[in-house]
Amino acid sequence: MSAELLWARGIDFAHYPQREAGAEPSALRDLARALRGRLGRAESSLAPARALQQRIAALARTDAPEFEAALAAVRGRVRRDGLTESELSSALVLVAATMARTLGKTPYDTQLQAARLLLAGRLVEMATGEGKTLAAALAASAAALGGVRVHVLTANDYLAARDRDALLPLYTALGLSSGVVVGATPRAQRFGLYRADIVHSTARELAFDYLHDHRALAGERDPRVLRARGLDDGVAPAAPALPGLCFAVIDEADSILLDEATLPLILAAPGGEVDAQAYRRAYEIGGTLQRGTHFDLLPAQRTAVLSDAGRECVAAALRGSQHGALRPLRRAHELVEAALAARLLQRRDHEYAITARGLELIDEVTGRIAEGRQWTGALHQMVQIKEGLEPTPPSTTAAQITYQRFFARYLHLGGTSGTLYEARHELQVLYGSGVVGVPLARPNRRRWRGEQVFTTAEAKWNAVVAAVQRERACGRPVLVGTDSVAASADLSARLQAAGIEHQVLHALQDADEAHRIARAGERGVVTVATNIAGRGTDIHLGDGVEALGGLHVIATMRNRSRRIDRQLIGRSARHGDPGSAERLLALDDGLLRRAVPRALCRAAAASARQGVVPAALARALFTLAQLRCEWQDRRLRRHLRRAERHLGELYAFAGGTE
Numbered sequence: 001m002s003a004e005l006l007w008a009r010g011i012d013f014a015h016y017p018q019r020e021a022g023a024e025p026s027a028l029r030d031l032a033r034a035l036r037g038r039l040g041r042a043e044s045s046l047a048p049a050r051a052l053q054q055r056i057a058a059l060a061r062t063d064a065p066e067f068e069a070a071l072a073a074v075r076g077r078v079r080r081d082g083l084t085e086s087e088l089s090s091a092l093v094l095v096a097a098t099m100a101r102t103l104g105k106t107p108y109d110t111q112l113q114a115a116r117l118l119l120a121g122r123l124v125e126m127a128t129g130e131g132k133t134l135a136a137a138l139a140a141s142a143a144a145l146g147g148v149r150v151h152v153l154t155a156n157d158y159l160a161a162r163d164r165d166a167l168l169p170l171y172t173a174l175g176l177s178s179g180v181v182v183g184a185t186p187r188a189q190r191f192g193l194y195r196a197d198i199v200h201s202t203a204r205e206l207a208f209d210y211l212h213d214h215r216a217l218a219g220e221r222d223p224r225v226l227r228a229r230g231l232d233d234g235v236a237p238a239a240p241a242l243p244g245l246c247f248a249v250i251d252e253a254d255s256i257l258l259d260e261a262t263l264p265l266i267l268a269a270p271g272g273e274v275d276a277q278a279y280r281r282a283y284e285i286g287g288t289l290q291r292g293t294h295f296d297l298l299p300a301q302r303t304a305v306l307s308d309a310g311r312e313c314v315a316a317a318l319r320g321s322q323h324g325a326l327r328p329l330r331r332a333h334e335l336v337e338a339a340l341a342a343r344l345l346q347r348r349d350h351e352y353a354i355t356a357r358g359l360e361l362i363d364e365v366t367g368r369i370a371e372g373r374q375w376t377g378a379l380h381q382m383v384q385i386k387e388g389l390e391p392t393p394p395s396t397t398a399a400q401i402t403y404q405r406f407f408a409r410y411l412h413l414g415g416t417s418g419t420l421y422e423a424r425h426e427l428q429v430l431y432g433s434g435v436v437g438v439p440l441a442r443p444n445r446r447r448w449r450g451e452q453v454f455t456t457a458e459a460k461w462n463a464v465v466a467a468v469q470r471e472r473a474c475g476r477p478v479l480v481g482t483d484s485v486a487a488s489a490d491l492s493a494r495l496q497a498a499g500i501e502h503q504v505l506h507a508l509q510d511a512d513e514a515h516r517i518a519r520a521g522e523r524g525v526v527t528v529a530t531n532i533a534g535r536g537t538d539i540h541l542g543d544g545v546e547a548l549g550g551l552h553v554i555a556t557m558r559n560r561s562r563r564i565d566r567q568l569i570g571r572s573a574r575h576g577d578p579g580s581a582e583r584l585l586a587l588d589d590g591l592l593r594r595a596v597p598r599a600l601c602r603a604a605a606a607s608a609r610q611g612v613v614p615a616a617l618a619r620a621l622f623t624l625a626q627l628r629c630e631w632q633d634r635r636l637r638r639h640l641r642r643a644e645r646h647l648g649e650l651y652a653f654a655g656g657t658e
Helices: 003-009 026-044 047-060 064-081 085-103 109-119 132-145 157-173 187-193 203-216 223-233 253-259 276-286 308-317 329-344 379-386 403-407 421-431 457-473 485-497 511-521 562-569 590-595 598-606 615-654
Strands: 123-125 150-154 178-180 198-202 247-251 264-270 295-298 303-306 352-355 358-361 395-402 412-417 435-437 445-454 478-482 503-505 526-530 551-555 578-586
Touching: 047 085, 047 109, 064 085, 064 132, 085 109, 085 132, 085 157, 109 123, 109 132, 109 412, 123 421, 132 150, 132 157, 132 198, 132 247, 132 412, 150 157, 150 203, 157 178, 157 198, 157 511, 178 187, 198 203, 203 264, 203 395, 203 403, 247 253, 253 403, 253 412, 253 421, 253 562, 276 308, 276 329, 276 379, 295 329, 303 308, 303 329, 308 329, 329 379, 358 379, 395 403, 403 615, 421 435, 421 562, 421 615, 445 457, 445 615, 457 478, 457 485, 457 551, 457 578, 478 485, 485 503, 485 526, 503 511, 511 526, 551 562, 562 578, 590 615, 598 615
Parallel strands: 123 412, 123 435, 150 198, 150 247, 178 198, 247 412, 445 578, 478 526, 478 551, 503 526, 551 578
Antiparallel strands: 264 395, 295 303, 352 358
């Protein structure tokens, strides 16, 4: 069977060899080469897409019978011949014309070109506001016309449901089935939903359903083997919820494929009851120890290590203790070290938050609640004790995987983001997907006002408040990005004291986040948001705001990655709108504390004039810190890739599967 037919007919790929990181699946290699060959040098050119616009306009104007005939003809050819080079343009024209008829939106040349690149297995860099959602819908619909099951993945449950509902008229007009799988979707319904042509969901839901399937089938996904087992013992195993990993289109792909790539997704199983009294005793002992004498802190690893003197103190404190959970003594040492890390390294509203659901972790990259994620090694229980909560029972690992490993298993992978270019080489190595930038549909009108670095945090926040007052006096909307919930709360108190009305966007992952960030472009509105909260929702300018200069963005931090910095700045001046941005920092910001020797920061402070560090020196310091953090993150992903590859080879040698 040709690669084109296999790609078009969407065969259940569960029993085909899974894709390895950095390698293209043989079943799709010929098609990918054909598509890339056709795109060739035109990848960054819009000429191929512009050539389709006249055909799209003509088809969109036809009457219903003629349009239905064209739809049937294209569907028939694509189903019969596959999504070949000759049918690629026809499929995109059909989907774009249907989009214009049902949604009232005619795709731009840039969106059409992005869809072509996604179908070629590329990761596409599109600036904020350039229409990544419609580009993904174009690619997903074209692939689904050929019978390929497509997973469209967004940042959270709300956005997945919102996008599917918005695109439902398009899917229905094309005769495609669609579904949405979110955290609240009952497991009994997921089997049927995953059989739809296009499924909107999140990476987390897909990965955990994969783990559930993997555990239920004891690691075996080959239908032939499963049928043989049923013949052997008379009990046929249940079919997996996921019929296969065919084609994924990931929104904000860099966040999933890089920033969260190494976080273990753990399917937990009950691990027995927790001895709350013993955990509290270990926490109390930790409070009696002195840093430097009894223990040392490793902030980069967020751990504490007992010294010999510390171990002796713990042993002395436990003499005569009846707590079984504190025996043997090695276990007591582990619990006390977890207690020290909870006390001194985990900060409320920075690394975690206390909500109505209890203790919840905060994603360092997105600033959102990391639903379902827990610390291991008793740290979670120790932080619960620190916050006066009842410690929950520890859990054991039933199955686990990382996004880096999971998405390498898709036979075809595409994604969009506004910030991919800096990591293009690593993405090629990890996932075998090249990065291509799509030109702006309209010229960029953003004005960059530069960066100032102050010697103290107090001076920085005073400058932020002054900048907000300056822009708000002109009636312009202002978006201020912070690095934590605590920083947002502190800035909110300062703005309130200055009499500045504002809204605060905390680490919430729901509809409220999208609604608030959507208001951020209205006249005079001031929004304080953690990091890149609201990512995935456009900020549209309100009436009269364009004449005032558009949205002004103030960044109060630099992140571990330069890519993430660009995400916040990119919220202003979207899609040809006017806008401006500036960055206000301090020498005691967290990034410098973690990644730059304190001697360099003291030298920079000594060279400051009127509390402001010289621009060139400040830029060098922060660039050094970011380069060091990016190198550390790349090294971690590289080591994980090698470890997972080695583990896969061991499983294969043993005749098993992962």
